[in-house]
Structures are given as structure tokens and as C-alpha cells.
Amino acid sequence: MKPILKVQHVAKSFGKGNKEIQVLQNVNLAINESSLTALKGRSGSGKTTLLNLIGTLDKPSEGKIYFQDNEISQYSEKQSSELRRLNFGIIFQSYGLIPLLTVAENIEFGLRITDVPRKEWKKRIEESIDLVGLTKRVKHRPYELSGGEQQRVAIARAIAPKPSLILADEPTAELDSYMAFRMIQVFQELTQNDKITILMTTHDPGILEMLDDVYALEAGKLADDY
Template sequence: MEALLKLQQVERSFGKGDREIKVLKGITADFPQHQVVALRGRSGSGKTTLLNLIGGLDQPSKGEIHFQGHLISSYSEKQRTEMRRSKMGIIFQSYGLVPMMTVEENVEFGLRIAGIDRMEWKKRVAEAIELVGLTKRKKHRPFELSGGEQQRVAVARAMALKPPLILADEPTAELDTRMAFHIIHAFQELLTHTDTTVIMTTHDPGILEIVDHVYTLEDGQFAEE
């Protein structure tokens, strides 16, 4: 079975000459469908940089990234934007919610810009909000929600797309242990109905125990498990 995502000798450096800093030093890995994959490593180990490269928010200094059989590391900015909009759900630490929209409207907005059929919106929005446990808060706006609740809205927005790939940067960082596990189980529930793969960064040892695969970043490379 063809891997959903392939990384081949991916490097990312910042700066030049004497001031060059190599953050990633030749990352090679295959990510199959239907998995929740965790990236772990100390702060500054390159986890977020790697997510940004996979999501086309940045481009590698060297190496290749293939997504669904396409060499996305050579895509134009327009192609990368379209790929993110229609084929990826991205959960940032900053949440990226629209302040004057309700929980429902924020989730629906993600479907709207992805070009999902309008007939699907209501059902998908309700399902995603229920999966993250926010049905009773669906009419609230971001400023009426806690940080953890806003994080769950961002998760719901990504899940409603049912995309081939969800990229999540510390999606449980603001959540208590019970809700963190709830979100991971929600990801796993999504995987049973779709071809989605989730790649997330986390420091949570409990979560590392229940995901399908863990990659550890050390000194810019994947450490041997």
C-alpha cells in the first residue's frame, strides 16, 4: 500500500555561512493511512518545523516531501495553499478562530473555504462539535470560551473536513488529562470512518502510550526507537 506521506532526506536550515543553524538533518520516513502518529522531542528539536514543512507552510532546504504521490516540496505557493485548504486540517497552537463567529460558524467556515458541498455542512459541523464535547457551547464565541475550549473548536474544525491528513501542534496542551484522552479518542473515532491520518506533536507520556506510532526527534533526526 502506497504511503500517504513520504519524507526523503528532508533538511531545514536557517541562516547562512557561519550563522547557519541546521534544525532538521535528513529526515526519512513513510506515514501510512489510518494512523495517529506522535512526534516528540525537547523544545527546539524541530517538531513544529517538520509540521510546517509537511503542511507546505515552509519548504525544505534539501530533500523531498511526497503527499498522496505528489512532490509537494516543489509546489508553488498557490498550489500549497490549495492543498492545505482542501486536503489538510491544520491545528495551530494559536487556534486561529474567527473572533465574532460562534463555535458552529467557525467549524462551518473551514468547510466553506475547503469547498465542501453545502448540503454536508450542518451534519459535519454537528458531528465534529459532538466529538470534541462542545455541543452545549456551540452558540458561544471564542471570547466566551476557555483556552482549552478554543483548542477543541480548532480540533473540531480540522476534523469536520475529514481530510486525508490532520497536522496538530500540541493539540492537547491546554486540556486536562481526561479531555486530552477524549480528543485522542475522537481522532481514533474519525479514523474508523475516514482515510484520515493524524500527525501531532506532544509531550504527554499518557498520549504517547495510546497512539499508533511515535517518532522521537533528537538533534534534528529521528532517533532509533
């Protein structure tokens, strides 16, 4: 199977001189198309930083990142924005929902900025809301929802455009074990039925066995046991 994503000798540091902090060191990774992969590791191990580099939200200090055989790690801001708009779905830990919009409107907003035809919006919104189990919350605004429900809206918004790649930062962190299991089942369905590739970070050992691949990050390096 051909990798959709390749990370080659990537390093990332912040600060300069004696204040420089090395967050990632010589990370090499290949993610296969239509796979469900997790980066696991303790807080501060570099998982979110690596996800941000792959999502072109930041640039590596060293190394290269390829998506569909195109080197994306040195894209301009405009190129990066276009890549994310057309190819990526990103689920942030902070959810990133728009406070004054309802659940359905937040998902519609995600569709507006992609190239999904307008005539498909209603169906995509309904499908994604159904997948995350929020049909009864369609007209609620974020402040009327629990943290777990907001997280599920963020998941629905990311999956509605059916992007090539979903990057999800701790997408089950606010969910109980049943709902976390259900969301991973949804992710499995997306990889199998819609050929979406999903790369996520997690602390949750309970879901690791459901994934295709798991990589462990320790102090900015990939551990050898994965």
C-alpha cells in the first residue's frame, strides 16, 4: 500500500541559543492511505507539535514532510491554506467552534470553505451529525453543549467535507469510554467506506487496539517498540 503521508528526518525546536527547546528530533513516519493511525505519548512528548507540522500550521526546523508525494513542509502561507481547505480536516483540542452558530451551522461553515457543492451541504450535515450521535442537538449552540458534545461537533465538522486526511488532536479526550469507542468505530467506517486517512493523537490506552497502527513518541523521538 502506498503511503499518503511521509515524514522524513523531521526536527522542531523553539527559541534560540541557551533558551532553545528541542521538541522533535529525527522523526521518520509513513502513513498508509485509508488507515487509522495514532501517535501516543505523554503530555509534552511532541504529539501536537508533529500534528501541527503535518497540517502545515507550522514549519519543521529540519527535515521534510510529503503529502501525496508533494513536499508540503515549506509551502507558503497561501499554499498551506489551500492545502488545508481542499484536503485536510483538522480537529483541535480546543474544538474551534463558532459560539453564535448552532451545531448544524458550525458544520455548514466547515463546508462553505471547501469545494463541496452547495446542493450536497444538507445531506452532508445530516449524515455527519447522525454519525456522531447529535441529531437531537442540531439547533443548540456550543455554550448549550457539554465538552464531550462540543468535541463531537468538531469531529462532525471535520468529517462532513470527506477530506483526504483528518488530523485529530486527542479527539476522544472529553468522551466517556462508550462514546470514545463509538467515535473510533466512526473513524474506522470512514477509512473503509470513504477512503479517508486519519492520524490522531491519544492518551487513551482503551482504544489503541482498534487502530491500524500506533506510534509512540517519547521526548520528541519515535520509540523503537512501534
